Amino acid sequence: MKKKKYGLMILLALFCCILFSASAQAAGAKNKFVKASNGNVYYYNAQGKKAKGLVTVNGKKYYFASNGVQRTGWRCVKKKYYFFRQAGGAGGYMKKSTKVNGIRLKKNGTASYNKQQLRKLKLMVLASSEVDRCTNNKMTKAQKLKAAFRRAVSYGYGADTKFYSGSDWDIHYGEIMLYRKKADCFGFGAAFAYLANAVGYKAYAVSSGGHGWAEVNGRVYDPDWAKVTGKIKLYGGMNYNVTGPGIPRYKGNRLYVKKI
Structure with a gap:
């Protein structure tokens, strides 16, 4: 019994030391990035105060949420859209004078867009918020992708629809799922493609016209079928060559493909 108490006291002391060390580091920090234990x-x-909102550091702009946590990817700040490199600390700065996800960024970093692109921007900002909620910053990029896939699998079913093949079909189905949190297979696939993009992957919404899924790193991510079968690992990164009873025919059926 004494040994157990002694062991617990040591663990408690170590925890306090770590906590004090992290707090001390933050307390003495000025004009610098600090990575917390989480x-x-x-x-x-x-x-010596936590920065919030848009902040300029060494000529580059960064974004910090209302709680001071650095955020990257697509963000909407005071009704303007910006993209921040998906890296922590000094690497997560605002991109300018380039194109990201097919959207032009001006010299000051603000996005230039038409009506369809505005819909896509709103969707990507929403996807970034979803990823913020279902992941944490101790996760690796691969772990965040898995968490985002599970998030997509958790969404509900809406009415099945005949496939809409307009040029904005990925946006159309992504909106249905990410705003309503329920859709058909096309919504599941498109929504996950946007979530994977928010994590930092090159992602595609894919459809055969009869079924929808997402593609990341050349592999199939099908949250709809993962939900139906309960086989999350199988359908969360499947090789296109995998076949078998009940498995949809993905290979050769990439009739509609949209890069996010």
């Missing part, structure tokens, strides 16, 4: 990155300004 993986979150903060920037402490000249007054």
Whole structure:
């Protein structure tokens, strides 16, 4: 009994030391990025306070949420859309004078868009928020992708529809699922493609016209079929060559493909 108490006291002391060390590091931080033990990155300004909103550091702009946590990817700040490199700390700066996801970024970093692109921007910002909620910053990129897939599998079913093949079909189905949290197979596939993109992967929404899924790194991600069968691991990164009873025919049926 004494040994157990002694062991618990040692663990408690170690925890307090780690906590104190992290707090001390943050307390003395000024004009620097600090990575907390939970993986979150903060920037402490000249007054030693956590930066919030858009902040300029060494000529580059960064974004920090209302709680001071650094956020990257697509973000909407005061009704303007920006893209921040998907990296922590100094690497997560605003991109300018380039194209991301087919959307042009001006010299000041703001996105230039038409009506269809605005819909896509809103969807990508929503996907970023979804990923914020279902992942944490201690996860690796691959772990975040798995968590995002499970998030997509957790969504509900809406009415089945005949496949809409307009040029904005990925946006159309992504909107249905990410806004309503229920859709058909096309919504499951498109929504996950947007979530995977928010994690930092090159992702595609894919459809045969009769079924929908997502593609990441050349592999099949089918949250709809994962939900139906309960086989999350199988349908969360399947090789196109895998066949068998009950498995949809993915290979050779990529009739509609949209890069996010």
